[in-house]
Amino acid sequence: MTTSERPTRQRREPSMADVAKLAGVSSQTVSRVSNGHTNVDDATRDRVVAAMRTIGYRPNSAARALRSGRFQNIGVIMFTLSTFGNMRTLDAIATAAAAADYSVTLIPIPDPTLGSVSGAYTKLSTQAVDGVIIIFEAHMIDHADIALPPGLPVVVVDSNAGDEYMVVDNDQGEGARLATEHLISLGHRSIAHIAGPPSSFSAARRVESWQQSLEKAGLDVPEVLHGDWSAESGYRHGLALAAREDVTAIFAANDQMALGAMRALHETGRRVPGDVSVVGFDDMEESKSFWPPLTTVHQDFGEIGRRAMQTLVDEITGAPHRTGRSLVPIRLVVRESTAAPRS
Amino acid sequence: MTTSERPTRQRREPSMADVAKLAGVSSQTVSRVSNGHTNVDDATRDRVVAAMRTIGYRPNSAARALRSGRFQNIGVIMFTLSTFGNMRTLDAIATAAAAADYSVTLIPIPDPTLGSVSGAYTKLSTQAVDGVIIIFEAHMIDHADIALPPGLPVVVVDSNAGDEYMVVDNDQGEGARLATEHLISLGHRSIAHIAGPPSSFSAARRVESWQQSLEKAGLDVPEVLHGDWSAESGYRHGLALAAREDVTAIFAANDQMALGAMRALHETGRRVPGDVSVVGFDDMEESKSFWPPLTTVHQDFGEIGRRAMQTLVDEITGAPHRTGRSLVPIRLVVRESTAAPRS
DNA sequence: GTGAAAGCGCTAACAT
DNA sequence: ATGTTAGCGCTTTCAC
Numbered sequence: 001m002t003t004s005e006r007p008t009r010q011r012r013e014p015s016m017a018d019v020a021k022l023a024g025v026s027s028q029t030v031s032r033v034s035n036g037h038t039n040v041d042d043a044t045r046d047r048v049v050a051a052m053r054t055i056g057y058r059p060n061s062a063a064r065a066l067r068s069g070r071f072q073n074i075g076v077i078m079f080t081l082s083t084f085g086n087m088r089t090l091d092a093i094a095t096a097a098a099a100a101d102y103s104v105t106l107i108p109i110p111d112p113t114l115g116s117v118s119g120a121y122t123k124l125s126t127q128a129v130d131g132v133i134i135i136f137e138a139h140m141i142d143h144a145d146i147a148l149p150p151g152l153p154v155v156v157v158d159s160n161a162g163d164e165y166m167v168v169d170n171d172q173g174e175g176a177r178l179a180t181e182h183l184i185s186l187g188h189r190s191i192a193h194i195a196g197p198p199s200s201f202s203a204a205r206r207v208e209s210w211q212q213s214l215e216k217a218g219l220d221v222p223e224v225l226h227g228d229w230s231a232e233s234g235y236r237h238g239l240a241l242a243a244r245e246d247v248t249a250i251f252a253a254n255d256q257m258a259l260g261a262m263r264a265l266h267e268t269g270r271r272v273p274g275d276v277s278v279v280g281f282d283d284m285e286e287s288k289s290f291w292p293p294l295t296t297v298h299q300d301f302g303e304i305g306r307r308a309m310q311t312l313v314d315e316i317t318g319a320p321h322r323t324g325r326s327l328v329p330i331r332l333v334v335r336e337s338t339a340a341p342r343s
Numbered sequence: 344m345t346t347s348e349r350p351t352r353q354r355r356e357p358s359m360a361d362v363a364k365l366a367g368v369s370s371q372t373v374s375r376v377s378n379g380h381t382n383v384d385d386a387t388r389d390r391v392v393a394a395m396r397t398i399g400y401r402p403n404s405a406a407r408a409l410r411s412g413r414f415q416n417i418g419v420i421m422f423t424l425s426t427f428g429n430m431r432t433l434d435a436i437a438t439a440a441a442a443a444d445y446s447v448t449l450i451p452i453p454d455p456t457l458g459s460v461s462g463a464y465t466k467l468s469t470q471a472v473d474g475v476i477i478i479f480e481a482h483m484i485d486h487a488d489i490a491l492p493p494g495l496p497v498v499v500v501d502s503n504a505g506d507e508y509m510v511v512d513n514d515q516g517e518g519a520r521l522a523t524e525h526l527i528s529l530g531h532r533s534i535a536h537i538a539g540p541p542s543s544f545s546a547a548r549r550v551e552s553w554q555q556s557l558e559k560a561g562l563d564v565p566e567v568l569h570g571d572w573s574a575e576s577g578y579r580h581g582l583a584l585a586a587r588e589d590v591t592a593i594f595a596a597n598d599q600m601a602l603g604a605m606r607a608l609h610e611t612g613r614r615v616p617g618d619v620s621v622v623g624f625d626d627m628e629e630s631k632s633f634w635p636p637l638t639t640v641h642q643d644f645g646e647i648g649r650r651a652m653q654t655l656v657d658e659i660t661g662a663p664h665r666t667g668r669s670l671v672p673i674r675l676v677v678r679e680s681t682a683a684p685r686s
Numbered sequence: 687g688t689g690a691a692a693g694c695g696c697t698a699a700c701a702t
Numbered sequence: 703a704t705g706t707t708a709g710c711g712c713t714t715t716c717a718c
Contacts, residue, residue, distance in 0.1 A: 025688075026688065026689045029688060032687095067693085067694055
């Protein structure tokens, strides 16, 4: 009823001084207890802890950060959560960060234009982060164009970021080689590739490796088909491929596009793997339940997250650490979407 | 070579005082420029901005937060990123938060035990957040058991959290009703349900609504089959269901389990939808590319994120806002996995 | 083992 | 339109 009444949450948080007064010690001693320092008498510590509890004391992280210069927080810059790989990577980073006693702040970027990336970096300047992990599953931006706050530790996941930053990535080339050679060893001679968008460096590396494997086996290299990672785009290319009798195998650059391609094959009455074999890339949770269960390249996103986090923490704390490119091993999971060609 | 040399990043960040000195003004004026206040002379502003630029000034958010008591940051507590719904919700929250000029800190919880939840809250006490969004897609924990920092604004997504907190959720009951009635109107009389885990409240609400729809139509209610949201669990139940000639329709509580069930149906030679119709729940990106394309319940996660964020910001700023339960409308997307029973 | 003093970088309140 | 003063809550340094 009264306008002068302030809402509950406006009440001042209890501070160290309040605890100190109640416990009859200096706030210095409260600080020591709060930080688990050893040089405090047991009896004193008990009194302080009791006082903290009664008045509901919670340390103020802003003050702590202001004083110590450390936030125990890292930023993760990413374009979208909506791809399987990004989500798994983020999950892994969050887990690894929690283990290292860091929290994670999300810095989403609406679209991969230079403008919004720079905007993110600007926001980041104000952000309370000790370091940054950048996840660039697809981009057309040169890292050199971007002004990161100087001295801020950075680790890049899945990118071409030259020598400037530490890079952690799956061994994309190896994965594509494994997939293509699997198809070749089955006896396929005409192996199409549904790639990711031209802007994606992962996609480019997979294309490259597919081409090399084909050439090494003395096979023709068909024109690359570029999708956009979506099942829908895989479906479109799958429809075109299904019409071509000579194509007996499709290597899709991710599981979603493989799913779309299989749908096209089913719709047009081409059997998988009887008429056409299909291989994916990612090994998402669902792939083993596709129809038929999908042969695909398994990526270890957990390891990506752990390595990225470890490297970043080392950089933040100034610990010695490896530099350059860190490639996480990858493996092929053979299921029922691949078989020898009919003839 | 020398041990006394400090790494680059130890160099002190330029402060407002540095900018002030260079620009020949007081640090107060720098503060005003930094915060976009209007009462600064244009010429002065230009001098300050130039000075900021030359020495590379970046505001210190810890100091700002310490002074103002505001972090412009919210925490998101969640069990796992690995479900489609959670991921989409997080994505939507992050986007809505960015629009409202808030950043988002992830507070992952390894497992839904009371211990680790309380641990998260404890961590949160130290965390620099103005409010919290809790995503509980599945849990067996009573919110009353949990001691949240008093006075901290909280919004809960997808939960049973009684009257204590503002709750935002999809209209789960409506969705399950839509799905079941669709099957009934097609002429199905025996409609099985593959539910989520018993611990999940969303799952429970879907079960309830499926039962009611069946009863309302005068149909028998078969025993509920509980899965764990995974395609694998849908596959297991699907195998059992495929063996029963009387079952002509399956309503799965999410798309993954629907996918698994369809795989079981394919493997055992039962046609979808010829012999058995299948309906899912979620409408994930891939569902339209399943074989056959899946009829499913579409959830508007973007709206969930926006409402949750809006409510939380209102609570934080003390703006008037609605309380209680906010239900986001939901709709059925009919594709090719459902048809009239053969009879 | 404990306390007193100083100051991190910023902004609110009050001057001018 | 600009400057001065004070202090947010904490930790570091030094004294005892």
